[in-house]
Amino acid sequence: MQWHFTVPPQLKKKYHKPFKMRRLSLKTTIDITFLVIVVCFAMLAYSIHNRSQSVKQNRIIVNHTSNINSVLEKVLSSTIDIETGTRGYTITGDENYLEVYNHGHKNLEIWIDSLRSMNETDELQIKKLDTLEKLIDSKKKISAMVIQARKESGMEKAAEIVKKGRGKEVMDSIRKSIRDYQNQAVLILTENLSQTEENVKARNNNFFLFTGITFIILIFAYIKIRQTTQRLLLDKIIQENLMDELTIQNQQLNDFANITSHNLRSPASNITALIATIEENSPVEEYRMIFDMLKKVAQNLNDSLNQLMEVLHIKKNKIVEKELLAFQEIFSKITESLQGEILKSGAIIKADFKEVQEIAYSRIYLESIFHNLISNAIKYRAEDRTPEITIRSERKNNIVYLYVIDNGLGIDLSKNGHKVFGMHQIFHNHPEAKGIGLFMTKTQIESMKGKISVASEVNIGTTFTVMFGT
The missing domain is CATH 3.30.565.10 (Histidine kinase-like ATPase, C-terminal domain)
Known part of the structure; x- marks a missing residue:
């Protein structure tokens, strides 16, 4: 697009006075404008990267917490197997119940080792696990005493040990310890999901902020470029030397502005549509799917x-x-x-x-x-x-x-x-x-x-x- 100006003689006389301050050239104005845009985009990319890393870390924590809860359930189930096997053998004397008892023993060792490996870097969790393991050892000893008494002295002797209530007391403590352990894990899970949602919101806010700043800069640059062009066209020599360059640069800028304004609407509306599909009670799998889609949209943008x-x-x-x-x-x-x-x-x-x-x-x-x-x-x-x-x-x-x-x-x-x-x-x-x-x-x-x-x-x-x- 070319602009044609008709300048009154009095304005020519005014504008041909020597400038007291050097004005920026059209090329310099364009370079500065898009340097600012590139810097803004770099800041956006850096912010998105940091938020993505935070989301990734939270996803790892969520998965880790879920695994811990699953293992804790298996620990409780294996402890109940020991109690069930002991009780069944005490009442019936049927040694098939001892298989359930022995199976619970073996599984407990596996699950306790798994919990230790999953929390080896967390001293607080290791202390809780030590307490839980002591309770489980107490339960094992009491169960072993009951079974031995049943084998050597009969059901009445074993029943006397059971009636003391120590086994039930320990089992209740194990249940409470596991429940407290799981409640804390759920609390950590909730906090991380909240952080993930905040990171997504912050990333979207940064994107919209960047888009707004970019359009403001483009409008400002367009106005300044037109003003600079009008000044340059007043000088015949500058007009002859730079008209071709100005025409090409302005054509490129208009092309860039049209393509940008048209093509950026779609990613922006797509990001809004994807975010709108997430609700506070949405499952973690849905968050993961939406995050993957957002990554692709952001990368394509x-x-x-x-x-x-x-x-x-x-x-x-x-x-x-x-x-x-x-x-x-x-x-x-x-x-x-x-x-x-x-x-x-x-x-x-x-x-x-x-x-x-x-x-x-x-x-x-x-x-x-x-x-x-x-x-x-x-x-x-x-x-x-x-x-x-x-x-x-x-x-x-x-x-x-x-x-x-x-x-x-x-x-x-x-x-x-x-x-x-x-x-x-x-x-x-x-x-x-x-x-x-x-x-x-x-x-x-x-x-x-x-x-x-x-x-x-x-x-x-x-x-x-x-x-x-x-």
């Missing part, structure tokens, strides 16, 4: 921002770098970044790239094409049926084609066909509709010497056909 930043380094010749890209890889990345919307809509997406698996193309353009066509298919879905989206590649006459087919609301082409790919053209009421996505997609495809066409029926669905340039 990170990659997209890095690639968008590279747009600003395109030189005057506007060479768009191509690389060999796998359709499946790009498809997987985009669907991961749209995971929240896919879950929310219940969309079924099928992809078949068997006929053509790879293409030499601009990565940022191909990802943008997939993102816009898939997100539009989800956005303009029909509410009375499950959204179904089919994507496939094809080669005809040595030309690669990509088809994106949906069963959504469709477009009345007889009425709006000539406006489908126009800027700010909207055909359905939707709060997020901006009329930019298809315009950007068409521009990107045609800049790579390709074409895009559409076939659609109202309330039946739409098919977009992308013909990639050779």
Whole structure:
């Protein structure tokens, strides 16, 4: 985009006075602006990394606590086996009960050793385990005395030992000790789950803060760049030497701003949708699943921002770098970044790239094409049926084609066909509709010497056909 200014003579005279203070050049303003953005992004990435590490550590603690509780249950079960075997043998004299008794003995040794290995670095837990083990040893001794008395002196002698109540007292103490042990483990588990939720909230707040700061900086930079451009155009020599550079840089900035403002909405809404699926009483497995999805969305957002930043380094010749890209890889990345919307809509997406698996193309353009066509298919879905989206590649006459087919609301082409790919053209009421996505997609495809066409029926669905340039 080029700007043309008509400056009154009195303003020319005013602006041609010598400057008392040196003003920043347009290039310096851009460099400073995006340096600030990069610094903000680095801070966000660092914060997300720290929060992720904290979540990972809490997950380990949760798993460890769960294992401890499970082993404690087995310790109590094995102690009950000893008591049951002792009582059964005392009453009946049937030595089959001694097998239950001996089995409990063996298992107790295994579970106690397991507890020690799981708490070997925690002195407080080791002390509690020592106390529990002493109680269990007392229970073993009392049980052994009862069994020996039953064998040597009969049931009456064994019953006298039981009537003293020492065995019951020790067993109650064992139950209380294990219950206290488990209650403390549950308390630790609750605290860590609370910390995990706080870390997720903090990470999301940091992301939204970064997004807001980035847009504010871009708006401020855009205003400052226009002001600087107007000043520079007053000088004929500077205008002749720098006009081409200014035009290219502003075109790149506008392209970057449009792509960023359009593509960042989807990750932001997906993160919000994923977080909304978690409730305070959600199970740990659901937290893990959502955290994994959030990691993928955050990583894809990170990659997209890095690639968008590279747009600003395109030189005057506007060479768009191509690389060999796998359709499946790009498809997987985009669907991961749209995971929240896919879950929310219940969309079924099928992809078949068997006929053509790879293409030499601009990565940022191909990802943008997939993102816009898939997100539009989800956005303009029909509410009375499950959204179904089919994507496939094809080669005809040595030309690669990509088809994106949906069963959504469709477009009345007889009425709006000539406006489908126009800027700010909207055909359905939707709060997020901006009329930019298809315009950007068409521009990107045609800049790579390709074409895009559409076939659609109202309330039946739409098919977009992308013909990639050779």
